[in-house]
Amino acid sequence: MRTKTITEHEKIFRKFLEDLYQSHQSTLDENNPKDFMDLYLTEMKRNSSKKENTYNKTQLMALVGDLFGAGTETTSTTLLWVILYFLHYPDVQKKCFDEVQTVFGLETFPSLDDRSNLPYTEAAIMETLRIASVAPLAVPHAVSRDVYFQGFRIPKESNILINLDSIFYDSTIFKDPGVFRPERFLDSSGQVIKPEEFIPFSCGRRICIGQKVAQMELFIFLTSMIQKFQFLPEDPCHLPDLEGNLGMTYSPRDFKVRIVRRQDVK
Template identity: 45%
Template sequence: MINVFPWLRHLPGDMFGAKRYIQCHHDLDAMFSDPFIMQKTKEYEEGGDALDNFISAYVHERRRKEQNGETTSMDGGHLRRLLGNLFIAGSETTATTMLWFMLYMLHYPHIQEKIFAELEEKVGYNRRPTMQDKPRLPYLNAVIMETQRRASIAPFSLSRLCTADVTLQGYVIPRGTRVVTNLDSVLLDEVTWGDPFNFRPERFLDQYGGLLHPEEFVPFSMGRRVCLGESLAKMELFLFLAALVQRFRLLPSESGQPPPQRAQFGVTCPPEPFKLKFIERVDKS
């Protein structure tokens, strides 16, 4: 709300929790980002071209541009914010998707067991799944995709700024307008998916069991501003969730009473806190 209507930040009190949120960012910078920036900048200055980390590479590029007289917005503030984005956007969203996956497995135990059967057949029990196994596990991939579609953890993605006057379906969007997308309008579209509110992984499989990639599947947004962490997130989700189902059976903390599928609305939409049991699977070999 504050991003869309910046003047709200000047109201007394903290009605929208934005001031507390901003203070948390400042605390994160002071306790985490700033010490690392100081350490890696010092190491870069002492070691010359040791570009073995993001901070050193950023400092190197900034100084190269400054020495060449190039105009740049690269500075300490941008570096600090980039680090925050990498850790917050790069971890919280993936963790939230994992939580929804676990919650759905509590509600659909037959789907969970079907994933395990695929893992047992294609991977076995004596080793952990690797990225080389990903093409051989279409059903698991379909369940992960259905989790991302149905949970829609970032329904408004990130706001954008229109850089030029644009006419879209008869509507004029002036330059400088802040635009907020609505990914729910795609991920939960009835015309596209038929039964968008049902959890049905088979919608991502063809008649031969191969994985489908519908163009309407856009949990990472699309176009030039697509999520930079898409590949990393896909890898993390596959490796973690494959190993999780291979090793454990997920059950409600109270038998026969799975937690409600309710979201907490915010920057992202995680499920309400819930409890579950992890029952270690027995190696049948």
């Protein structure tokens, strides 16, 4: 049953990518590319006569698929963690709402252009990425040759995993690491700061390909959710625990939440 479900999912996703490809092919304006796929298709045309042309449809479909995959699952899981931490830290939720209300109001749709005007909300997202550590071991990489690091030999083609938790929960880097405190990512003037050790999307040249997509999605989705709804515990005396389940990502256990429309909040 599981294999059949996965196969059907893959068929649907391949059709989605194919439709996306055909749509971009038919509307392509090389002088006015509207997104990544248009830019890639333009490069495909420019390099079509070259003997060693690495720009092709197969590569494009794989890249777009990776972008969707890398920027959706982690995003939805992170949003669940944000809601869960809002239940435990209602003051954080209120500060985020006050900021959203000040910048957007209750009717104007949130925009990425105003991202810099919501530093506290941005800091709350960063703190969730740190404390929840959705991808605690990032994704596997491999060394292409023998590498010597701090006296250890790492053989060629060895799989390498980065233990992000060892950084995010290091009290010498993040004071009181078990406490959810967005203020740790704000300076004295209330502007966002990004410590060198804040690497939820891994680091180096092979950093997560979906980082920018995920960051934009998180901001737009969360500010829209905060603007329209208040998140409350089902039972204020018995909050859901903050332990998670480790699978493809580290996700919160099932929990119940009351979602109240802002116009209904008394």
